[in-house]
Amino acid sequence: MVRSLHVETTEWEFLKNVGVALGVPSESLLKEDKATNTFENVRFSLEVLQQQGIHPKKVVLVHSND
Incomplete structure (x- = not known):
């Protein structure tokens, strides 16, 4: 969930x-909105x-913990 100016999206x-x-x-x-983490995002995408x-x-995954 992203919150900005009291609007949730x-x-x-x-x-x-x-x-x-x-x-x-x-x-x-294309819409993928079920994932709750990076691994799920790749799988669902x-x-x-x-x-x-x-x-x-081939699929390239780029991830950062920063």
Whole structure:
């Protein structure tokens, strides 16, 4: 959950808004909003991709504890 100016939004909604503001068409974004940690995000994102018929050969994960 991201809190800003007393408005609560999900991480997905926040990052979608950032992407759209930077010119990414909203229809090109795929939604994964069930994850509660990085590992789940990777797992659930792969499921979303596969549901769309996208089967990546390689995945790069970048993570920081900072």
